[in-house]
Amino acid sequence: MDVLRPTLIRIEGRVYRKNLIQEQPYQHEEEQDFFAGPGDCADEPCDTFVVEETENGFQCRVEVPSPLYKYIIGKKGETKKRLETETRTSISIPKPGVEGEIVITGQHRSGVTSARTRIDVLLDSFRKKQPFTHFLSFALNQPAIQERFLQFKEEVLEKCSKDHGVSSSLFQNPAKLHLTLGTLVLLSEQEIQKACDLLQRCKEDFVDQIAGGKPLTVEVAGVEYMNDDPAVMDVLYAKVRMKDDSDRLQMIADQLVERFVASGLMLKEWDRVKLHATVMNTLFRKDPSADERNNTMTGKSSFKERESFNGRNILKLFENFYFGEVQLDSVRLSQRFSSDASGYYATSGQL
Secondary structure (H helix, E strand, C coil), X not given: CCCCCXXXXXXXXXXXXXXXXXXXXXXXXXXCCCCCCCCCHXXXXXXCCCCEEEXXXXXXXXXXCHHHHHHHHCXXXXXXXXXXXXXXXXXXXXXXXXXXXXXXXXXXXXXXXXXXXXXXXXXXXXXXXXXCCEEEEEECCCHHHHHHHHHHHHHHHHHXXXXXXXXXXXXXXXXXXXXXXXXXXXXXXXXXHHHHHHHHXXXXXXXXXXXXXXXXXXXXXXEEECCCXXXXXXXXXXXXXECCCCCHHHHHHHHHHHHHHHHCCCCCCCCCCCCEEEEEEHHHHCCCCCCCCCCCCCCCCCCCCCCCECCHHHHHHHCCCEEEEEEECCCEEEECCCCCCXXXXXXXXXX
């Protein structure tokens, strides 16, 4: 993302720019050592996990997705060795690619607790740098919506193709039109199942009550843009709103994200979910399968140069374009970079 065209955030009627901070990549990031310093809380007792007493001392088990093993092992095993030495414990890690538990054993409870806490800090640090794998979504790819979207695309290309940067490669795949609620990094089948189970609990706890047990009728109408200069646009999206002007869709979206953030499965990005569906994105120009998110919070940013487009005429001509009415009857746990038989993202679970 160009720092001169940051994302705009609207909070209580005011507009703020979100300045993007670029992290410097490291050649062997997966081999870095990461330890809490002497003044950190890593050596403090923690009640969020169980340390069992055994015949030979104490033991603690932690479920870790296999892709994260390397961060605990470190270059030539140095991270694991240092952890064991400093905490006077033994750490058993499954073989690469084999899902299982990491087992920490030691003579003293404090040592096992310290090792477990330091491992948690390590995993949390590197998990935040993983690109997201799944996202919660509402599908907006009903045939009528797709038909209107294709009409929108045809008219934009007919009337605005001479504007800088406007081309057919910018448009979303109509089969993948959707509303994103939030993104997740799920690195094992166990984590995917945990997300599916939480989705079902949300259905029972509040979704059915807010929706009244019926599908939500929403309208997809009007277009807006992500940055503050329509002449250098990167993302154009369609607005999504309840047909009855209620805030039920917003309530469901916000409470779902709040529950997933509290579970540790999702990072908090915004105070409220932005109800929108991407229709044009400069990321699609080079990669038609690219998702509309820019990975600023949930993974590594590519910082690839993007060729913006001049969207002034599009806004003037299509500001109130009506894409259609949709019945939303399910929230899906969608898999990134995938397709099902309908052309939409493959679904790992739904409510």
